[in-house]
Amino acid sequence: MTTTADTSMQADVLIVGAGPVGLTLAMDLASRGVSVILCETRRFAEPPNVKCNHVASRTMEQFRRLGVAQQLRDAGLPADHPNDVVFRTSVTGTELTRIPIPCRRDRYTETEGPDAWWPTPEPPHRINQIYLEPILLRHTAALPGVTLLNRTQFERFTQDADGVRAVATDMDTGATRSIRCRYMVGCDGGSSQVRKQIGAKLEGTAVIQRVQSTFIRAPKLRELIPGKPAWSYYAMNPRRCGTMFAIDGHETWLVHNHLNAEEPEFDSVDRDTSIREILGVGPDFHYDIISKEDWVGRRLVATRFREGRVFLAGDAAHLWVPYAGYGMNAGIADALNLSWLLGACVQGWGDEAILDAYEAERLPITEQVSQFAMDHAQKMIRARRAVPSDIEAPGPAGDALRAEIGREAYALNVQQFCCGGLNFGYFYTGSPIIVPDGEHRAPPYSMGEFTPSTVPGCRAPHFWLADGRSLYDAFGPGYTLLRFDRSVDVRPLERAAAAYRMPLTVLDIETASLPKAYAHRLVICRADQHIAWRGAHLPADVYDLVATLRGESRRERGRRRALAWEGVLA
Template structure:
């Protein structure tokens, strides 16, 4: 009988997708020991997610990998446009001009705009960064078989798939980042009821080595098909060169082979090579709870939503950022009893709003009428396409591809957040609001205010110097890490809106005031979940 290998760690992560890897990055950043189990080998044969959103890029910046993501392979001169077309290279109906990664101006609200980096680049990049066993903490090719928890931790059993060797792991906490059909969530018995009916799609991955050259200035990141009767989903460039992905419904086009669909979707007579097909199920679910004892859920194991808008992976990466510092606090001993419970309270409403926003974009696509006339080459066809272009403009289709409010504007409302008795005086773009992401501003040395946040709580002081000893002493007495930064920059002071702003390790505003906190001990206990 093969002896059972036994490993011990503080946090066991199950699932090596973008969210599980993001959580490992955050734990590494905070010096927390962890192990990750992933049944796959760290390679992606059929990539899904293509764009890393701005908030995720800000977090990757904190974790030291934003530069690697930006240099992963997407050409800086390739258009980021979205074009609605009857076929790629056919009639173009409407175009959102988004510039290129090299030419677009930096948005005022973030130093890290979204970046195209499909999963077949992103996952191997993060795996290399973290390191696979035996040199690193990622245990690839290992399948979780089960787990039990007690008052002190979680004991998990697993199998190394290469040789069938049994494994036993002991951790103080377990994070289930194991996807939409999460065995971890099912083992916990946590319901994830559907919001809308399940839909089935086909993703067709193909190569067209000469297509980009043929299109020239008509290239786009996304060619959104509007071709009656049923082609109404994106055809997306996956590498800015020759790799593309077409999405179709499995219901409407199930009788058509992949190459027939590709020849319909691509107008020029150009070589097309089928790479692979993937059938997937679109579900719209949010788990009733993100925690059961010492086991927590993140990413698709906690919520699944339409890819319309690109919110799914990015919602999960923000889960990791919220969960990471709270687990670190628990392990360091300064967390209050309510800190980890606040994870569900803060992240579950964000998932619900992201799901609703994504479904709005999906319904716009599903409900859009596509008249046959738009395919015609005569004057009637031109009129029909012009009318459809006006309709697209009225529908506000830009919101699906340019959504800073969804990516950056969410706010937490939990017992850890201290409300401002004077109320709100702006939006996330113009003020540091309690519960919201602390805003980006360029500092005198060229860095961002965002670069101040992460290792500890950060108290920003924009007023004339005041004694901070009572605050630092109160936080030190509770073991809560705190840095105090005096910021004389007037532009940043106006943006933050209050002379004193306390920012959490995840970069969200915990408290703000016109004077130093009157009861620093109460503030320290509140933000660590002890009130």
């Protein structure tokens, strides 16, 4: 970590906000040799709020590339603690159904169950942000080229044709800092000052549900919970429905109390009574409140993600009910989509117009994913309202009712917690740096299901190489050309890429266990694992293909053609 007392600083990229999204963006940019300043209001290592509990597979794949996946796997719940999701009449009540999810000890080896089939080197990981963020912070702070400014408040910015000048205030001394950068990214949350200053507005559904969240310490709770432990507990009874997450696997828990439609104000609901109804404990049960937070579930998406050299990512760009764990994970997907594009510009091989791909790709996907989350939220709200008054009745009739409710809860929620579609199914269309081939359309996907595909814009389906490495482990820092037939001469493309210093890694594939989606002899993959082009042979004009991949503007293409005519690029 670099520290400085200067009031004037400069870097390639200024990131406002050092939460998981900002830290991941900084990590990836640093891996590309891009200098970064992180501006954060909190003190160094100040504990984050108890929020996200799930790191998606796509996020873990990128953390693998960035060198922190194993550290994250080793943190959080105990290695043998089940990551199951269980539905009960209360946390300590009767079990209705259970979605089995492997503990982290068995995450790479388990093959049975709805969450054990993932076609990836890095399945999901259940870990709370209070454990996740410190690991990301320590890793990022140690990287060369990264300057972390804690207790620093971003104030305002101006931009010109060459860069951005931001003004920030040292919150302890009141000193003003002037920061000059080529690009700036607002990762500063739902109340983003960066978003407000570029004139973007959040639009959508302002209120879907209200939730009281309480982080508690209850050492005696685990012994009251019957049966096998779980990571997540859903309480369903006519008095109060809620959710509880195991945080350390021993004595700390996060309890979400979902307010009903007729409870529009947070203070209209007694927090303690609600917690006891969710847990299924009486007034004599003792617990301590560590922290509490009341929040509103929304579906809001910014009207734009960019203004010139200034970009938005994460909660600054979109807010929605965090079903399927896709609040933080969608923000990290933003960061990893943007980082390699910024890297291409800073490194000099990408045309400035390549940055147009960020909003063209991420804004439509954000709309899709937020709709998935909102749709699921509405279904869950209806399910909570429909809990039968006799769900806790003893005897065969009660057993039959609970079995029926359990089946319904499983069918509705297995797609949320085993969300292969949200991880691997989404695709980019209408992007200026993806070359459609007109053969097929990208297959549709749902929250839980998807069809592997090599249609340009889709995620490159994973497979293991003959040497035992993951396909993604062999990807280069820019583009990677997968060659499935060595007889295809790809030297013209290599020469064209070299002419513009565009990083192109040629990977000859030798394995007998290919996904059937790979039906073309050549497939070009991007740094973020999405497919940019495919074909049986190279196009006649390889320079035109490279022009698309490096995001050339029309003006630059005209200049390139002139140079080619003069023989400079022959």
